[in-house]
Amino acid sequence: MAELAQLIDSEVFLAYATYATIVLLKMMLMSVTTAFFRITRKAFSNPEDTATFGKGENAKKYLRTDPDVERVRRGHLNDLENIAPFIGIGLLYALSGPALSTALLHFRIFVGARIFHTIAYLTPLPQPSRALSWAAGYAVTISMAYRVLRTGLYL
Amino acid sequence: MAELAQLIDSEVFLAYATYATIVLLKMMLMSVTTAFFRITRKAFSNPEDTATFGKGENAKKYLRTDPDVERVRRGHLNDLENIAPFIGIGLLYALSGPALSTALLHFRIFVGARIFHTIAYLTPLPQPSRALSWAAGYAVTISMAYRVLRTGLYL
Amino acid sequence: MAELAQLIDSEVFLAYATYATIVLLKMMLMSVTTAFFRITRKAFSNPEDTATFGKGENAKKYLRTDPDVERVRRGHLNDLENIAPFIGIGLLYALSGPALSTALLHFRIFVGARIFHTIAYLTPLPQPSRALSWAAGYAVTISMAYRVLRTGLYL
Numbered sequence: 355m356a357e358l359a360q361l362i363d364s365e366v367f368l369a370y371a372t373y374a375t376i377v378l379l380k381m382m383l384m385s386v387t388t389a390f391f392r393i394t395r396k397a398f399s400n401p402e403d404t405a406t407f408g409k410g411e412n413a414k415k416y417l418r419t420d421p422d423v424e425r426v427r428r429g430h431l432n433d434l435e436n437i438a439p440f441i442g443i444g445l446l447y448a449l450s451g452p453a454l455s456t457a458l459l460h461f462r463i464f465v466g467a468r469i470f471h472t473i474a475y476l477t478p479l480p481q482p483s484r485a486l487s488w489a490a491g492y493a494v495t496i497s498m499a500y501r502v503l504r505t506g507l508y509l
Numbered sequence: 510m511a512e513l514a515q516l517i518d519s520e521v522f523l524a525y526a527t528y529a530t531i532v533l534l535k536m537m538l539m540s541v542t543t544a545f546f547r548i549t550r551k552a553f554s555n556p557e558d559t560a561t562f563g564k565g566e567n568a569k570k571y572l573r574t575d576p577d578v579e580r581v582r583r584g585h586l587n588d589l590e591n592i593a594p595f596i597g598i599g600l601l602y603a604l605s606g607p608a609l610s611t612a613l614l615h616f617r618i619f620v621g622a623r624i625f626h627t628i629a630y631l632t633p634l635p636q637p638s639r640a641l642s643w644a645a646g647y648a649v650t651i652s653m654a655y656r657v658l659r660t661g662l663y664l
Numbered sequence: 665m666a667e668l669a670q671l672i673d674s675e676v677f678l679a680y681a682t683y684a685t686i687v688l689l690k691m692m693l694m695s696v697t698t699a700f701f702r703i704t705r706k707a708f709s710n711p712e713d714t715a716t717f718g719k720g721e722n723a724k725k726y727l728r729t730d731p732d733v734e735r736v737r738r739g740h741l742n743d744l745e746n747i748a749p750f751i752g753i754g755l756l757y758a759l760s761g762p763a764l765s766t767a768l769l770h771f772r773i774f775v776g777a778r779i780f781h782t783i784a785y786l787t788p789l790p791q792p793s794r795a796l797s798w799a800a801g802y803a804v805t806i807s808m809a810y811r812v813l814r815t816g817l818y819l
Contacts, residue, residue: 371604374597375601384590496692
């Protein structure tokens with residue numbers, strides 16, 4: 355992992371920046387999707403969010419959970435659990451000097467798998483669609499972590 | 510995004526380091542706040558946490574959810590969902606060579622919006638205080654992502 | 665925080681890369697652990713996940729929460745809440761030019777504390793094991809944040 359200062363100017367780093375940004379934007383879309391389902395399903399968590407529906411019992415009935423809202427929230431949490439490691443490990447991987455084609459393969463599979471994971475979760479598609487797309491992203495992250503540790507292990 | 514190695518020595522990067530650290534510390538405060546409410550409201554999730562209150566039924570009644578605890582936890586999760594993308598995209602944005610004044614504007618609005626979001630969530634302030642502070646932070650992150658992709662798109 | 669471009673080639677950065685990757689892999693293990701408990705306890709969140717158990721009421725009874733599954737999920741969320749700040753602040757800390765021995769001390773305590781936290785959560789060990797291991801990781805992150813702000817504050 356020598357000459358990191360040069361590696362940061364590589365095409366691999368540009369590719370990391372591009373795919374990391376795209377997958378983070380995809381994750382942020384889950385917030386808007388949650389809000390959309392909360393409003394259309396009228397299912398809220400906070401009393402202050404239901405104030406526009408009137409006062410007292412009339413508003414209180416909207417403080418409830420909805421299956422569609424909970425589904426999006428599970429997808430969002432799964433994104434956090436998987437995309438956060440990708441961002442951290444991917445940055446270190448991009449600085450470990452991989453071949454551009456190998457790096458692009460990793461980034462593309464990960465981002466594709468996470469986009470498909472969201473589609474499989476929200477449709478929902480029958481299993482094992484969601485399980486396999488989760489596993490693909492997971493395997494890519496492990497593969498990048500392996501290279502980081504093999505290239506620059508310093509305990 | 511040329512000459513990243515020089516950009517990392519810029520004032521923009523120092524500003525990113527400062528605001529990223531501040532907003533992560535703010536997020537970490539949510540852990541302490543949750544613990545504070547759990548202890549004062551006597552509402553725990555784990556049997557081993559209630560052992561100091563005695564044994565059997567006497568301790569079991571503290572294994573419950575409390576509206577104030579749940580509110581802080583929702584605020585904490587919202588922080589994770591929004592601050593994690595800011596940390597990742599913000600780092601790449603800082604390396605994309607923005608003008609210092611533009612970068613400071615982005616960082617300050619984001620950090621201010623997230624601090625206000627927490628105040629609006631925990632008080633709670635009437636809507637749309639919380640919604641608007643969330644939207645401000647969200648818009649800043651999108652704006653930074655747009656610059657990253659425009660400057661160094663590599664698919 | 666001058667000469668960041670040189671600091672990124674330091675042993676401190678290699679050490680950060682190593683420990684950050686290890687602790688992210690540890691966090692990712694929580695996903696597999698959750699899946700393991702979901703399958704052995706037969707407790708799922710999504711109707712499509714229970715399709716292999718048959719149709720109708722027979723499958724529906726597996727749409728339930730299980731104490732062991734919920735325990736792993738709480739541990740996973742706690743990891744996210746604490747490891748995400750470590751990754752962000754730790755990167756900036758590694759670029760702030762700390763002494764190698766000091767940096768290693770920080771990284772080792774954090775990673776050790778988080779591994780012990782998981783053991784304490786999943787066993788479960790009696791309190792305050794889990795509380796103390798959480799506090800150790802928290803204190804390390806605060807200490808790193810303090811150095812980042814002291815070295816390169818730019819508001």
